Amino acid sequence: RYFLTTPLAAAELILPVEMYKHAITVLRMKIGTTFEVVTPDEVIHCMKLVAIKNKQAIAVEVKNYKNNVELPVDATIICGLPKGDKADFIVQKGTELGAKHFIFFESDYSIAKWDKKKVAKKLTRLSKIAQGAAEQSHRLVIPTVEYLEDLAQLIVPNATTCITAYEEEAKKGEASKFSKLVTNLKSKDKENIFAVFGPEGGISKQEIKILVDKGFIAVGLGPRIMRAETAPLYFLAALSFGLEL
Numbered sequence: 251r252y253f254l255t256t257p258l259a260a261a262e263l264i265l266p267v268e269m270y271k272h273a274i275t276v277l278r279m280k281i282g283t284t285f286e287v288v289t290p291d292e293v294i295h296c297m298k299l300v301a302i303k304n305k306q307a308i309a310v311e312v313k314n315y316k317n318n319v320e321l322p323v324d325a326t327i328i329c330g331l332p333k334g335d336k337a338d339f340i341v342q343k344g345t346e347l348g349a350k351h352f353i354f355f356e357s358d359y360s361i362a363k364w365d366k367k368k369v370a371k372k373l374t375r376l377s378k379i380a381q382g383a384a385e386q387s388h389r390l391v392i393p394t395v396e397y398l399e400d401l402a403q404l405i406v407p408n409a410t411t412c413i414t415a416y417e418e419e420a421k422k423g424e425a426s427k428f429s430k431l432v433t434n435l436k437s438k439d440k441e442n443i444f445a446v447f448g449p450e451g452g453i454s455k456q457e458i459k460i461l462v463d464k465g466f467i468a469v470g471l472g473p474r475i476m477r478a479e480t481a482p483l484y485f486l487a488a489l490s491f492g493l494e495l
């Protein structure tokens with residue numbers, strides 16, 4: 251499955267360069283091979299390769315259909331910069347679990363720091379990871395990945411629910427706010443949820459204040475304290491289970 255950034259202009263497609271490289275050079279697709287492309291209108295087009303000549307390949311549409319595999323809510327996962335390659339892990343697994351957007355921020359207790367000169371390169375890499383995971387999990391959209399130098403700059407356009415997973419709430423034994431939130435979502439229309447998670451060192455009191463001032467509610471996610479990369483995945487899995495099953 252491949253993603254196109256523009257709708258199909260006709261029932262025929264000349265494979266764009268990256269798609270050509272992957273389909274013809276890497277996968278060695280032959281004439282007659284079928285594959286799918288997803289357009290920005292979330293339509294899935296079944297294509298058949300009909301010509302490969304002079305470094306150009308042409309496919310024609312055999313049929314198209316809609317099959318909504320997206321979560322019924324828009325979920326944005328906002329994480330304090332985690333250590334090592336954990337951002338890769340969060341983006342890959344979070345994409346499989348249905349997140350729409352990821353934002354990483356320099357948090358007070360982040361051990362990891364991103365060299366400002368390398369932010370663009372890191373985001374390109376993470377976007378590629380999101381694309382690979384979206385293709386493999388048959389998503390209809392590729393999640394976006396952003397970086398924030400300062401949590402105070404966070405904006406939450408059209409948010410309907412904003413939470414921050416806070417270990418201090420969990421330590422109080424308070425998980426009912428989160429379970430109530432998931433239960434209440436069922437009855438609402440298209441939700442736009444923003445959820446913040448701390449890095450390995452947790453979230454500082456100052457950050458909680460910034461978030462509460464922006465309308466975020468601090469919630470516990472149950473009695474066990476999870477690793478920084480586990481908490482957002484648990485959140486998405488709980489959301490998905492609560493809303494769809």
Ligand code: SAM
Pocket residue numbers: 414415416417418419420446447448449450451452453469470471472473474475476477478481
């Ligand atoms: N150092 C912190 C401590 O010992 O309490 C743990 C931080 S935890 C590894 C990283 C982040 O995951 C937290 O800031 C929080 O956002 C989230 N998290 C992990 N377990 C959680 C839970 N049970 N409830 C709420 N948030 C949790």
